[in-house]
Amino acid sequence: MKQGTRRSGGTKGVRQARSDRSREQILRAALDLALEHGYQGTTMAAVSTRSGLPVGSVYWHFKGKEQLFVALLEHCYEVWLEIHSGPEGVRRKLSRGITGLSGADPEHHTKEEALLKAAAVWALSRRLGGLDEDSEVRAAYLRMRAEMFKVDVERITESVPADVTERFPDMPTKLTVLSLAFTDGFYVHANSEVHLDLDFGEYADLAARALEGLVDDFARRAAEER
């Protein structure tokens, strides 16, 4: 057994336990480093140093840098799924997404969530300094992004009045896209070191108000048609 495959079941030997711990140490180190230096900026040597394990061990657990990051993304996605359960309206979503950028809301912004946000940028096309088209990391992230989008749509659907969704079935999808665009856009701003004086809380409110206004607009139209 090697690289990624784990003992299917039964008793865990002491060696196995130690191996698992090494694996986790490596992933942990990769997570920290990736948040500090990005994908390209994270070297296998650095992962080795930070994890306290030699390079050889890293390559024993993961076939290469790509596989390491795919495993890391999978871990983060699992955490994301655990956190994001239960209904959530546009307002709350925007508030979490935008306010969280200022770092003012650390308890709701885990490292894992932060990494997924960062990965969104890594996955941008090559032209933008993103990963290669055939990168496994990129492919893995895009799969997850699609899944997360679905979850978002479902949860936003629950927050939109029934008569609106009845008349405009794709409204929740549109709202999700718009609020995602908002969040991503502010994410870019927050990481551009321009306009440091932005009050993200205020903008989250403005953004929410703008989208809620849109929903009201459609609600009015739905009501008029009766």
Next chain:
Amino acid sequence: MKQGTRRSGGTKGVRQARSDRSREQILRAALDLALEHGYQGTTMAAVSTRSGLPVGSVYWHFKGKEQLFVALLEHCYEVWLEIHSGPEGVRRKLSRGITGLSGADPEHHTKEEALLKAAAVWALSRRLGGLDEDSEVRAAYLRMRAEMFKVDVERITESVPADVTERFPDMPTKLTVLSLAFTDGFYVHANSEVHLDLDFGEYADLAARALEGLVDDFARRAAEER
């Protein structure tokens, strides 16, 4: 004279003319390559090949890769300034910004504009795979971004009703930030190769409607207070 300095005036010798042409060829090659492969993906060797000039020449005209890209950004910024003159409301701005993403509006989307958009991503923090904090390219871009933001605010101010700006003086700034966030957010989406079926024209309209609703909201409030 060397590297970036140009003859101040007077008659241009034949050698000078040829040198200028070489410089332009190099910049042109860099522009094309940067749009295809990004900053990191553009190698000096490739610039040399594409421009038809040897590596040595490239390093004669520009001290290094950073200087080359700073010069490129300056060129693009000049083009941007020429294009973006005259008033422009939020709607038109969003329409240009978002619809342009689909590539459906090529005539209004020059290579230079595209490069500035790409540079916004390059300038993201190191954690996101962006340039180093002390990168000259990054610093140059951030200066330009601040300038472009100012221009945007001025032009959006002209499109907001006078009574609103009177009562809420920072409304134009907020609108600019929101519409920039929208544009940047959709830019991320457009380059993520997810939801390829997005109708950017429709979303540009929705986004514009949402922001216009916000303005109306404030206009109502301003009116009520009289």
Next chain:
DNA sequence: GTCTATATGAGGATAGAC
């Protein structure tokens, strides 16, 4: 000013002892 050959350094990955 233009060109070729080459120095330099970084990072991903492997070999093979233990």
Next chain:
DNA sequence: GTCTATCCTCATATAGAC
């Protein structure tokens, strides 16, 4: 499973002839 020494590739940059 763990560790060390080493290889390979590739990109920036320079030296120096013309």
